[in-house]
Amino acid sequence: MKIVDVCAFYSPRGGGVKTYVGQKLAIAERLEQDITILAPGDDDALVEFGPRARIQTIASPRFPLDRKYWYFNDERALHAALDRLAPDFVEASSPWRSPLMVANWRPEVPKALVMHADPLSAYAYRWLEPLVSRETIDRRFARYWHHLRQLGRLYDAVVCASEDLALRMKAGGVGNVVTVQMGVEAQRFSASKRSEKMRASLLAQCDLDPDATLLVAAGRLAPEKRLPMLVEAVTMAGLHRQLGLAIFGEGREDANILRSIGGNPHIRLFRPERDRERFAAILASADAFLHGCEAETFCMVAAEASASGIPVIVPDRGGAADFARGGMGLSYRAADHVDLVRAILALPDGLPARSGRRAARAMDDHFAALFAIYQRLGSSGLSAAA
Known part of the structure; x- marks a missing residue:
């Protein structure tokens, strides 16, 4: 055809x-x-x-x-x-x-x-x-x-x-x-791509030791992605446990996101990782994936994170919400930074959810x-x- x-x-x-x-x-x-x-x-x-x-x-x-x-x-x-x-x-x-x-x-x-x-x-x-x-x-x-x-x-x-x-x-x-x-690229995203060396490197760039929790966010830097809300919630949750947030992306909101990060050394904005193999390793090496947009029609990156064996923290509305169901992650009230803080702090220590189960075909x-x-x-x- x-x-x-x-x-x-x-x-x-x-x-x-x-x-x-x-x-x-x-x-x-x-x-x-x-x-x-x-x-x-x-x-x-x-x-x-x-x-x-x-x-x-x-x-x-x-x-x-x-x-x-x-x-x-x-x-x-x-x-x-x-x-x-x-x-x-x-x-x-x-x-x-x-x-x-x-x-x-x-x-x-x-x-x-x-x-x-x-x-x-x-x-x-x-x-x-x-x-x-x-x-x-x-x-x-x-x-x-x-x-x-x-x-x-x-x-x-x-x-x-x-x-x-x-x-x-x-x-x-x-x-x-x-x-x-x-769906996702079935052979690319997997819990087997996890690298403790990469995880420690990302946490070090967030001025944290390997015993801290590594959160990752990724995607286009646009207003509907609510990256400043993620930054605010991680900053607040970071008062209660050691958290690092590595954001990968580019777009017209970059200056606004950098302003929201301010002097917080534990949150870093990186250029998007265009090497798909390396990006798969970044996701698998994180402790959880964080997402702020309730307007997704599917949310490819949340599907890729779930396929990488890590829990996702996503809004309770929109396409991303599918990937918190069945014990694969946590959801919070969309656009509610206080409830997002609750979800982040609800992440278990040790993060036993690395099953590699796929939420998407x-x-x-x-x-x-x-x-x-x-x-x-x-x-x-x-x-x-x-």
Whole structure:
């Protein structure tokens, strides 16, 4: 099957979507699918990753709020690229304007919308929920819900990576919703990658001895990730036990995060670790993974941490919440730094949870399930919900 993924969120310097795209390109080859990632970029370009896998960019403007990203603004150019690629199936991966552009291209070609973002949680709920109820916010954002319901009618499938998001979409009247849980690189992330030497080195860089507890956070440094809240909670919890926090990431919030760290020598902000093997060793060598964002559609890094055999401390809402279930971690009330302190201090000494159990399927299984849905929709002409 010839698949085109119109991926508005792709950036060579991106976070979870970049990781997802890289795995998709590699696994599609193994599953004998032909796939093109069609993304906005500085210019028109083509990068081949194999005989059946490639990234093609369309010259587009930079996104003003985060200049690591671009956005599609030329529907004719997007349609012309799709005409040249002539896919059997089209995937769109943004809930904003570009899926309407994609839907306008050859309605007879089957299409799926993959929810790689949850704008209501990332923006509306985060900004307004301290003041009014979620039900009130949803009423105020009725126009956006109307947009999502329109996409549910235009697309043969609306793919969510977690039950939390899928249930909210269905409750909001969005049609054709299916859940295809994402996964991890099965051979890369494992408790066997643990290194006491790496753990001691990270704690030393946090000005702590090896008998302290090492927490790790990682990802894009954006407001919805709530890194300053993590810093505040670890600082408060650190008054009661020796804690080090190593944060790996980059983004527009770096200056704000550094200000929140202030003079605390036990919290360090590192550049993102792009060597995937070394990053797997960092996760396995930590004592727990810490996450602040309740707006995740899945939370790849929490899945990777869980697969690495360490407990996760995550909000009780959003995709990340899945990885605290079944004894694999601890949850706290989303956006509540005091309850986060409680969860951090609830970590047991000795951390016996290093079982290596996986909270997520292997990524190969995720793409096999996703492509099977696409194959069925392409051959049957039915919606995913049929």
